[in-house]
Each structure stands twice: as C-alpha cells, then as structure tokens.
Amino acid sequence: MQNSGGSEPKNSCDIGVIGLGVMGKNLALNLADHGYQVACFDLDAKRIDAIVAQDKKENGAESSRIVPVHTLKALRSALVSPAVILLSIPAGKPVDQVCEQLIEAGINTDDVIIDTGNSLWSDSVAREQRFADNFLFFTTAVSGGEVGARFGPSLMPSGSEQAWERVGPMLKAIAAKVDPDTGKPIETTTPGQPVKDGEPCAAYIGPNGAGHYVKMVHNGIEYADMQLICEAYQIMRVALAMSPSEIAAVFRRWNQGALDSYLIEISAEVLDQTDPETQAPLVDVILDKAGMKGTGLWTAVSALQTGSPAQTIAQAVFARSLSALKDERVEAEKVLAGPAVETVSETQRETVIKQLEHALYCSKICAYAQGFQLMKAAAAEQGWTLHFAEIAKIWRAGCIIRAVFLQSISNAFDRDIELPNLLVDPFFAEQIATHQQDWRATVALSAVQGVACPAMMSALSYYDSYRTAVLPANLLQGQRDFFGAHTFSRTDKPAGEKYHIEWSDPSRPLQLI
Numbered sequence: 001m002q003n004s005g006g007s008e009p010k011n012s013c014d015i016g017v018i019g020l021g022v023m024g025k026n027l028a029l030n031l032a033d034h035g036y037q038v039a040c041f042d043l044d045a046k047r048i049d050a051i052v053a054q055d056k057k058e059n060g061a062e063s064s065r066i067v068p069v070h071t072l073k074a075l076r077s078a079l080v081s082p083a084v085i086l087l088s089i090p091a092g093k094p095v096d097q098v099c100e101q102l103i104e105a106g107i108n109t110d111d112v113i114i115d116t117g118n119s120l121w122s123d124s125v126a127r128e129q130r131f132a133d134n135f136l137f138f139t140t141a142v143s144g145g146e147v148g149a150r151f152g153p154s155l156m157p158s159g160s161e162q163a164w165e166r167v168g169p170m171l172k173a174i175a176a177k178v179d180p181d182t183g184k185p186i187e188t189t190t191p192g193q194p195v196k197d198g199e200p201c202a203a204y205i206g207p208n209g210a211g212h213y214v215k216m217v218h219n220g221i222e223y224a225d226m227q228l229i230c231e232a233y234q235i236m237r238v239a240l241a242m243s244p245s246e247i248a249a250v251f252r253r254w255n256q257g258a259l260d261s262y263l264i265e266i267s268a269e270v271l272d273q274t275d276p277e278t279q280a281p282l283v284d285v286i287l288d289k290a291g292m293k294g295t296g297l298w299t300a301v302s303a304l305q306t307g308s309p310a311q312t313i314a315q316a317v318f319a320r321s322l323s324a325l326k327d328e329r330v331e332a333e334k335v336l337a338g339p340a341v342e343t344v345s346e347t348q349r350e351t352v353i354k355q356l357e358h359a360l361y362c363s364k365i366c367a368y369a370q371g372f373q374l375m376k377a378a379a380a381e382q383g384w385t386l387h388f389a390e391i392a393k394i395w396r397a398g399c400i401i402r403a404v405f406l407q408s409i410s411n412a413f414d415r416d417i418e419l420p421n422l423l424v425d426p427f428f429a430e431q432i433a434t435h436q437q438d439w440r441a442t443v444a445l446s447a448v449q450g451v452a453c454p455a456m457m458s459a460l461s462y463y464d465s466y467r468t469a470v471l472p473a474n475l476l477q478g479q480r481d482f483f484g485a486h487t488f489s490r491t492d493k494p495a496g497e498k499y500h501i502e503w504s505d506p507s508r509p510l511q512l513i
C-alpha cells in the first residue's frame with residue numbers, strides 16, 4: 001500500500017512503529033524495504049513527516065510506503081488484527097507510559113508489543129507480568145546503531161514462544177545476514193535493496209528478560225572492546241609517539257587478521273578524520289570525557305551481583321568514569337610524577353606494534369570470556385537455557401561488536417556446549433599460549449612507560465588468576481577467620497566442613513564448626 005501522507009487507513013498495516021528517533025525511523029524503513037506495510041507514530045509530528053519524506057526521496061516515488069498516524073488510537077486502527085507494534089523509545093518510564101497509553105487506545109489481549117529499546121532486563125520480566133492481561137509483551141534488543149537498524153541489525157528477541165512464532169518472520173527478515181559458508185556479513189547500504197539471503201542475525205533467546213540480559217552483556221563486551229582499542233591507541237600515541245594517521249594505518253593492517261572487526265574499522269576512520277574547523281586530527285579536538293547511557297554499568301553491576309568475574313568489563317566502565325574527571329586530571333598531571341622514560345625508539349616500533357596486536361587479541365579473548373561466563377551464571381540463576389553458539393552467531397553481523405572472531409567463539413561452544421569458559425577451549429587456549437609473551441611485554445611496557453591500560457592489565461590478571469590452581473584466597477580466608485570468626489574450609493577435608501581457629505587462645509586450637 002502506498003500513502004501520500006494524508007489519510008489514516010484502517011486495518012491494513014502489518015506493523016506499527018512508535019518512536020521515530022535514530023533507531024525507530026530506520027527500523028521502520030528497513031521493515032518497509034522487506035515489503036511490510038508500516039504505520040508510524042511519534043510524539044513529534046515533524047518526525048512523522050520526516051520519515052514519509054525520506055521514504056519518498058529514497059524511493060524516488062510520489063507516495064510513501066510509510067503510513068503516518070498521529071494518535072495511538074489511529075495507529076491501532078491502521079493495523080491488522082492481531083496487531084504487532086514495535087516500540088523504539090527511551091528505556092525506563094517511557095516504555096511503561098506508552099504501554100499504558102496503548103491500553104487506553106484499545107489494544108487487544110492478543111496484540112504483541114515489542115520493546116526494542118535498551119531496557120533493563122528485569123524491567124522486561126516485570127512488564128510481561130504487569131501487562132499479561134492486556135497484551136503480549138515481547139522484546140527484541142537491537143544492536144547496530146543507525147546503519148544497522150536501517151540495513152540489518154543484530155536482534156536478540158525474547159518473550160513468549162507464542163509471540164515469537166508471530167513476529168519471528170518479520171524480525172528475521174529485517175536482521176543482518178551472514179554468509180553461511182564464510183561466516184562473514186553480507187552487507188548493503190542501498191535503500192530498497194535489502195539482503196534477503198543468508199543466515200539472519202536474529203535468534204529466539206528465551207523468556208522475557210533473557211534477550212535484554214544478552215544485549216546488556218553485548219554492550220558490556222562492547223565497552224571492554226572499545227576501551228582495549230583505545231588503550232592500544234594510547235600506547236602507540238604516547239609510548240611510540242605515533243600520529244593518529246599512522247595509528248589508523250596500523251588498525252587497518254590489524255583489520256586484515258584475527259582482530260578484523262567493526263570497532264577496529266571505525267577506529268581507523270575516526271583517527272584518519274581531520275577536523276574541518278582547525279585541520280587538526282579530529283581525535284585531538286574531541287574532548288576526552290567518555291559518555292555512557294548505562295548498559296555497560298548494568299553489566300558490571302550484574303557481574304558483581306552474580307559473583308561472576310568480569311573485571312575487564314568493569315575496568316572499561318571505570319575508565320569512562322575516570323575520563324569524566326577531566327578537571328581533576330588536568331590538575332593532577334601538574335603535581336603527580338610519572339616515570340622518567342624515553343619514548344620507544346623507531347627501530348623498536350614494529351616489534352612493539354606486533355606485540356601490541358597480540359596483547360589486544362588476548363585481552364579481547366578475556367573480555368569475551370568474561371561476558372559469556374557472566375551469561376552462563378545469569379542463565380543458571382534465572383533458569384534460562386542460553387545457546388551460546390547461537391548468541392555468538394547472531395553477533396557476527398549487524399551489531400557493534402561484530403567481528404570475524406565471533407565465528408571462533410561459536411565454534412568453541414559448538415565443540416562443547418558445556419564449555420565452562422572460553423579460555424579453556426583448545427583453540428583459544430592455544431591462541432593465548434602462542435601470544436601471551438607479547439601480551440605480557442605490552443603490559444610491562446605500559447607500566448614502565450606510565451601509560452594507563454586498565455582493561456589490558458585486568459585482562460592479563462584475569463587470565464593469570466583463572467589459570468592458577470591455588471590463589472591467595474587461602475590467606476584471605478585466614479584473615480577473615482582471624483578478625484571475624486568467618487570460618488574456612490580445608491583442602492584436606494570435605495568442602496562443606498567449616499573450621500575456625502580460636503585466635504585469641506595462645507594455643508590456637510582448631511575447631512570443627
């Protein structure tokens with residue numbers, strides 16, 4: 001159905017979209033490219049006009065494939081029954097408000113509302129229960145930013161299987177696609193010519209909450225991946241005295257190998273960009289205060305709550321927090337001493353860059369290992385059955401962390417569905433064994449040079465802790481028992497048996513508690 005923008009048709013649209021911001025507008029156009037009739041609503045009528053205009057322009061047509069609607073009631077009336085409505089609005093209260101307004105607008109109990117925002121996973125669990133008598137609340141977390149939403153995002157759907165049966169074909173259609181033979185993304189950025197073949201980067205994750213949890217961890221990994229790349233940049237910039245464009249060239253080279261990823265690719269683009277106003281490298285005029293919307297923070301909090309070690313992800317969050325203390329850092333630089341060292345000589349440069357490439361790769365393996373370990377812990381806690389090979393597969397294209405490396409992760413979980421940690425998969429264990437000396441040399445160099453690399457260092461400590469059969473937690477347990485009678489288990493007795501030393505008694509007797 002074509003629409004000139006004036007009429008509000010009845011019962012003909014396949015799907016409605018509420019919220020025509022960065023993501024919603026592009027998801028709607030993506031749906032239209034796949035042949036769905038889309039009714040679009042936003043609080044701001046200008047955004048509704050804008051999507052109609054953009055659609056006409058992209059298609060060189062007189063009329064738009066988008067059906068504009070100006071009230072939620074009109075939106076519901078425009079849709080076939082049972083209806084499917086996709087929300088692309090800020091997470092939190094707005095989602096509850098719009099759900100309430102949809103009830104008032106006459107939504108039916110068998111209509112499906114899909115929240116596509118970065119909602120907190122526990123909110124999604126609560127919403128399904130809260131709205132159970134009103135409609136089917138479903139979610140699909142989306143990754144891929146503006147371009148992903150337009151031409152193929154990675155989707156992490158969750159909710160009732162009944163709703164998934166209905167919305168699955170639509171979500172699979174608009175998702176990014178991967179060549180099943182190579183595992184590589186099949187890309188397009190041409191409006192009206194969507195990729196139809198290939199494996200879709202959309203797979204049912206599980207009950208409500210599971211999809212948003214997986215997306216949250218995706219973002220936590222995204223934070224770590226970005227921070228690790230930034231640390232590699234900083235080491236080259238400070239310790240090797242390289243220019244942004246020289247570093248961009250290194251990233252482009254790395255992008256041909258194991259580090260091949262969207263984030264490396266865009267980092268090179270950013271570093272090569274000149275500021276149109278000053279002609280300086282753009283990176284030098286971007287203020288070094290990192291923003292964040294919260295999903296990485298939620299991941300770190302969840303890791304702490306589930307007792308799942310995800311220090312590299314947490315360090316990436318802290319690195320953003322520390323970056324925000326710009327004024328304090330400027331003052332601290334004037335008074336706090338760093339090491340008195342020369343930058344690395346030009347003759348050493350290539351060796352150090354090779355070591356850095358391997359350090360980044362090993363650290364990245366650890367960040368992903370932490371993310372998957374966290375999802376495993378959460379799945380056990382929540383009773384979800386998460387298919388990790390499938391999750392790695394749907395991250396191969398469309399999303400921000402898309403990378404060649406995800407195929408290796410998927411293979412690892414295919415080899416062993418119960419794999420406790422990616423680090424012990426034979427492929428990854430061998431990769432780290434091969435490259436660990438370079439990783440250690442890089443971390444040592446950064447310490448000697450006084451270049452902060454919190455994520456890389458924490459990843460190495462994670463690796464060294466994880467491979468250590470006896471950690472100093474034995475001394476820690478002794479300390480706890482000393483000051484608080486917190487008891488300890490013994491290596492030579494069943495783990496369930498608790499012991500205490502009567503520390504105040506000079507003879508320090510051992511008691512079985």
Ligand SMILES: NC(=O)C1=CN([C@@H]2O[C@H](COP(=O)(O)OP(=O)(O)OC[C@H]3O[C@@H](n4cnc5c(N)ncnc54)[C@H](OP(=O)(O)O)[C@@H]3O)[C@@H](O)[C@H]2O)C=CC1
Nearest residue numbers: 019020021022023024044088089090091094117118142145
């Ligand atoms: N941007 C990104 O890269 C990604 C974003 N996301 C998530 O997707 C969601 C949308 O993000 P994004 O498109 O970037 O955000 P935008 O701010 O660009 O767009 C949000 C849209 O929602 C509309 N809106 C807000 N409140 C309401 C309401 N109560 N009723 C109806 N419409 C409302 C806004 O309307 P108006 O401004 O006209 O008032 C706006 O059009 C968020 O949850 C975000 O976290 C997920 C993945 C990637």
Ligand SMILES: O=C(CO)[C@H](O)[C@H](O)COP(=O)(O)O
Nearest residue numbers: 143144291292293294295400
């Ligand atoms: O979900 C996303 C991509 O996957 C968003 O881009 C995300 O919001 C970015 O997070 P932040 O603003 O905290 O850096």
